Amino acid sequence: MRPAPVRQPGPARFCGGGRRANPVLPAGVSAGSCSVLGLKLGSRRVDVRLVKVDVCIASYRRPRGLQRLLGGLGQLCVGPDVDLRIVVVDNDPEETAREVCEAACDWLCHPLVYRTEKRRGIPQARNAALGVALGRADFVAFIDDDEVPAPDWLAELLRVQRIYAADAVRGPVLPVFESPAPAWLEPFFDRPRYATGQQLKTAYTHNVLVSTRALASLDRLFDERLGLTGADDSELFQRFAHRGHRIVWADEAPVLEFVPRSRLRLGWLLQRAFRVGNGSVFIDRHCRGLAPKRWQLVAQACWCIARGTAMQISFVWGGRPAATRGLQLVSFGTGRFAGLAGYRYEEYRRVHGA
Template structure:
C-alpha cells in the first residue's frame, strides 16, 4: 500500500507540516485498535474543524465559524498508537471524502498513551491551540466553539470540558449504585488543579513556556495527564472549566463489569500516588509523601471494607459498591507507597 492514498494523510516518519497559521488549532484524537470508534467520531470532529474556518464562500447560517469569518484554521490529527497501524485504512477512507488537508494521520508505534500524547504535541507545534479528545467520545454540537471561546476570553493555559457517559447497554444495578461512570460538573470558569485529556484544550505557547510534556514513564500505567496538568498549574498556568463543552463517552459492555470498574479504581489510586511522589521533589519530601500515601490508602482500605460489610448486612447495593470501590482505590494507594506500579494499559 502506498504511504499516502488521500490528500492530508501523512505516513509515519515525516516531519510535521510547516507554515501552519499562527492561530491554527489541532484536534488530536489518539487511538489504539478501535476502528469502529474512529469511524464514528472522525466525521463529527472533521465537521467541527471544517466549520471553524470554512473555505471562502462556504460559510452560512448553518456553518458558523468559531469567531466570525476569521475563526482559527483547524485540522483533525489522528495519532495511531497501534504498532500495526490498524487505524490507517479507515482514516484514509474517511479523509478521501473530506476537504483536502482537513484530516491528518500519523503512526506512533511506541507503546503507551504518553508517547501518543507527546506525538500530538510535536505534530501541533506550529499551531496555537491543541485539543485532546478520546477516540470513543463524540462531541456536542458547539463543543469546539465553547472551548475556544473561553480560552480566548480568559487567556487560560488550559480549558477542560465535561464527559458524560452513554452505555452500550443498561449497566447492572450494582454499577449504577456505585456511580462508577458519573463525572464532575462545575460552573464555567471554575479553576482546576488537575484534569484528564479526554476533553482538554491547551494553549501551546504557554505549554512551551512552562516546559511541559507528558512523562512517558506513565505510558502504560496511566496518570501522565494527571502529572501534566498538575505541573501546568504548579508552574503558574491557569486551567478553567467550561461546562458547555460537552463530549459523550460511549461505554462498551466490556467495561460494564465489576472487575473492570474495580481495576480502574485500583489504578486510579495507584497512579495518583505515583504522581504525588513525582511532584514531591527531594528524598525527604518523597519519604514523607510515601508515609502520607500509606496512611491515606490504609484508611480508605479499612473504611471501604467497613462500608462494604455494612452494605452486605443491610442489603444496600450503594454501600456495597461504593465501599469496595473505596477499598480498591485505597489498596492502589497503599501499594503505590511501596513503589508498586499497576500497568492497566500493559500490552502482550
C-alpha cells in the same frame, strides 16, 4: 524553559480534506502560511486573526471508535477565524488506524495528519501528537478515540478560553452505554460538573483545550514512564497548574464517551480504582517537587482501606451502590500500597471497545 524535543516517530501522512481544501478559509488562501485573514464587509476591509487549533487523537486498535470520532469532528461548527487540523497518532505497530484515516480523507472537510508511534504507550502517542502540533498550532484540543464531540464543542471551548483568558479549558464527558447497564451501576460513570469559568486544579485529555505557549513553558510534556498505567494526563496538568497556568471549566462543551459492555461490571470499577490509587502514588513520589514522606503515604493508604471496609455496613441502608463505593475506596488504598511496593498496574494493556 522549553520542553525537551519530542521524538519524531514514524512517517507522517497528510491529507487536505475531501470536499474543500479548508472549510474556514476562502479559496486560494493557505492555512499554513497566514495568520491574518482579510475580509471585505461592504467598502471596509476587516482583519480577522486566525486561531490555529490542532485536534490531537492518540489511537490504539479502535478503528470503529476512531471512524465514529472522525465523523463527529467532520460535523464541528467553527467560525471563519478558526484554522482547524486533525492529528491522529496510531500507536499500533500494525497501523490499524491507517485505513480509517485514509478513507476519511475522502470526506473530511478538515486537513488530517496521520502519524505512527511504534513505542507502545499512551504518553508516547500523545507526545508524538504534540510533536506535530507545537510548531503550528496556537491551541491543541485532546479527545479520546472512544468519544464523539458535540457540534459546537470546539467553538465553546474557544469561547470560554477567550472570556476567562484561560491557559486550558476542560469540558464534561457524558457516558453512552453500548449495552444496557444495571441501574445501580450507571451513576458510577458520571463525572463531576462545574459552573462554566470555575477554576480547576487539573485536567484530563478526554476533553481539553490547551495553549501551546503554556505547554512549551513546561520542563517536559507527558511523562513516558507512565506508558500503560494511565495518569500521565493528570500528572502533566498538575504540573501545569502548579506553574501558575489557569485551567477553567466549560460546561457547555461536552463530548460523549461510548462505554463498552466489558466495563459494565463491578470488577472493572474496582480495577479502575486500584489503577487510580496505584498511579497516584507514582505521581506523589516521582512527579512532585515536594514529595510526601513514605510514612505519610502508608498512613493514607491504611486510612482508605479502613474507611472503605467500615463503609460496607452502609449496605444495610444504602444497598449495593453504597457498598460498592466502600469497595472502591479499599481498592484505591490497595493500589497505593502496591505502588509503594514498586508494583505498576498497566490497566491500558487491555483495550476496551473496538
